[in-house]
Amino acid sequence: MLRLLIILSMFLSASLYANKxxxxxxxxxxxxxxxxxxxxxxxxxxxxxxxxxNRYEILTLDKKIIATRVLHHPHVDEQPFTRSIxxxxxxxxTNSVIIRAxxxxxxxxxxxxxxxxx
Numbered sequence: 022m023l024r025l026l027i028i029l030s031m032f033l034s035a036s037l038y039a040n041k042x043x044x045x046x047x048x049x050x051x052x053x054x055x056x057x058x059x060x061x062x063x064x065x066x067x068x069x070x071x072x073x074x075n076r077y078e079i080l081t082l083d084k085k086i087i088a089t090r091v092l093h094h095p096h097v098d099e100q101p102f103t104r105s106i107x108x109x110x111x112x113x114x115t116n117s118v119i120i121r122a123x124x125x126x127x128x129x130x131x132x133x134x135x136x137x138x139x
Contacts, residue, residue, distance in 0.1 A: 023031050027092050035089060039125045040065065040066055040127075040131070041048060041065070041122075041124060041130045042063055042064070042065040042074040042077075042122035042123060042124040042127075042131045043063065043064045043065065043114045043122065043131040043132035044061060044062070044063055044077065044120045044121065044131070044132055044133055044134040044136075045062050045063065045064050045101055046061075046062035046101075046103075046119050046129055046134075047059060047060065047061050047062070047134045048060040049057060049136055049138060049139070051111065051138050052091055055110060055111040055112075055113065056108050056109065056111070057109045057111055057138065058060035058105060058106070058107040058108070059079060059105060059106050059109060059120065059136075060103055060104075060105045061090070061103065061104060061105070061106070061120055061134075062101050062103040062120075063077060063101060063102060063103075063104075063122045064100060064101040065096075065100070065122065066100070066133070067095040067096050067097045067100070068095070068097065068102075069095055069097060070086065070094075070095060071123055071125065071126075072086070072095075072124065072126045073092070073094070073095035073096065073124060073125060074092055074096070074122050074123065074124045075091055075092050075093075075096075075123060075124060075125050076090060076091045076092065076119065076122070076123045077083070077089070077090050077092070077104075077120060077122045077123065078120070078121055078123070079106070079109055079118050079119070079120055080088075080118060080119045080120075080121065081112060081115055081119070082115075082117055082118070082119060082135075083118075084118055084119070087109060087110070087111065087112070087118065089105060089107055090105075092104040107125040111138060115138070116137060116138055117118055117136060117137045117138060118136050118138065119133055119134070119135055119136075120133060120134045120136060121133040122127070
């Protein structure tokens with residue numbers, strides 16, 4: 022009986038905790054005025070309102086936040102999902118940016134993307 026309880030608790034624990042949010046694809050379109058639109062695709066095993074990918078950020082290579090896109094609800098049945106952010110002002114002499122995703126339980130730590138701006 023103890024063995025069954027241990028196995029059951031391991032199964033339930035694994036199903037309650039989704040993985041970290043991963044950035045799996047990014048498309049950027051930039052104007053000559055250093056303003057960009059980013060289309061960011063994220064994969065995360067959202068389980069509901071208590072555990073979902075709730076934002077992504079665009080950062081310089083030295084980790085200064087340029088922009089944040091808040092994700093207001095879980096995407097349980099829409100995986101992976103793509104959301105955009107427009108009119109992102111890119112600092113002068115910035116040729117690449119980092120995109121990272123955040124979830125309510127794990128915070129950061131999933132797969133990030135480095136995007137070379139055109």
